[in-house]
Amino acid sequence: AQKITQTQPGMFVQEKEAVTLDCTYDTSDPSYGLFWYKQPSSGEMIFLIYQGSYDQQNATEGRYSLNFQKARKSANLVISASQLGDSAMYFCAMRSTMNRDDKIIFGKGTRLHILP
Amino acid sequence: DAGVIQSPRHEVTEMGQEVTLRCKPISGHDYLFWYRQTMMRGLELLIYFNNNVPIDDSGMPEDRFSAKMPNASFSTLKIQPSEPRDSAVYFCASRTGGWNTEAFFGQGTRLTVV
Numbered sequence: 413a414q415k416i417t418q419t420q421p422g423m424f425v426q427e428k429e430a431v432t433l434d435c436t437y438d439t440s441d442p443s444y445g446l447f448w449y450k451q452p453s454s455g456e457m458i459f460l461i462y463q464g465s466y467d468q469q470n471a472t473e474g475r476y477s478l479n480f481q482k483a484r485k486s487a488n489l490v491i492s493a494s495q496l497g498d499s500a501m502y503f504c505a506m507r508s509t510m511n512r513d514d515k516i517i518f519g520k521g522t523r524l525h526i527l528p
Numbered sequence: 529d530a531g532v533i534q535s536p537r538h539e540v541t542e543m544g545q546e547v548t549l550r551c552k553p554i555s556g557h558d559y560l561f562w563y564r565q566t567m568m569r570g571l572e573l574l575i576y577f578n579n580n581v582p583i584d585d586s587g588m589p590e591d592r593f594s595a596k597m598p599n600a601s602f603s604t605l606k607i608q609p610s611e612p613r614d615s616a617v618y619f620c621a622s623r624t625g626g627w628n629t630e631a632f633f634g635q636g637t638r639l640t641v642v
Contacts, residue, residue, distance in 0.1 A: 447630055457619065457633035464628055503571065515584060516631055520570035
């Protein structure tokens with residue numbers, strides 16, 4: 413069965429420090445995609461970054477990067493130089509196409525608090 | 529494009545009443561997803577459509593829930609009869625069929641069943 417695990421329910425980080433949010437996944441599908449979304453207190457879901465299972469390099473988008481370790485089935489999100497506006501809920505998600513299915517499932521999320 | 533549009537944004541209803549949530553996906557998107565978000569269970573996929581056809585409804589909690597997509601620009605999620613445990617934020621999302629494309633989410637509907 414496909415599964416996303418985020419083991420950190422909450423994190424507190426000092427402003428300007430780097431943050432790593434953990435995500436592990438489980439799938440037997442050789443071809444899959446991994447996503448990270450941000451959900452601020454206003455409630456909307458904001459796409460941050462994508463990593464394909466066959467991508468050779470780790471994805472980067474501005475201050476966001478994805479530490480993809482395929483053998484360990486982990487896809488940690490790294491936020492460099494954190495800002496107060498980074499305080500939010502962060503979700504890791506996976507898309508795979510096992511059995512001709514094609515859906516995106518989410519982990520339970522990590523609530524990040526950036527301290528001034 | 530205006531993005532994924534959901535209505536209503538907030539809904540308060542009494543137990544036993546029928547509730548209908550609406551979604552307009554982004555034009556040209558082949559896939560539409562309905563998710564439910566609660567503190568306890570996080571973001572759960574309820575059902576998704578591809579080209580207006582329901583593909584996987586295994587996440588629909590019970591027969592009280594039903595979803596339709598009569599055309600490419602409109603979908604509904606109906607709960608009949610509603611129960612207090614259905615209180616949650618319901619999100620609709622859509623995306624194209626490309627492999628590396630993310631899902632775009634609507635603003636969500638906050639449902640409260642009293």
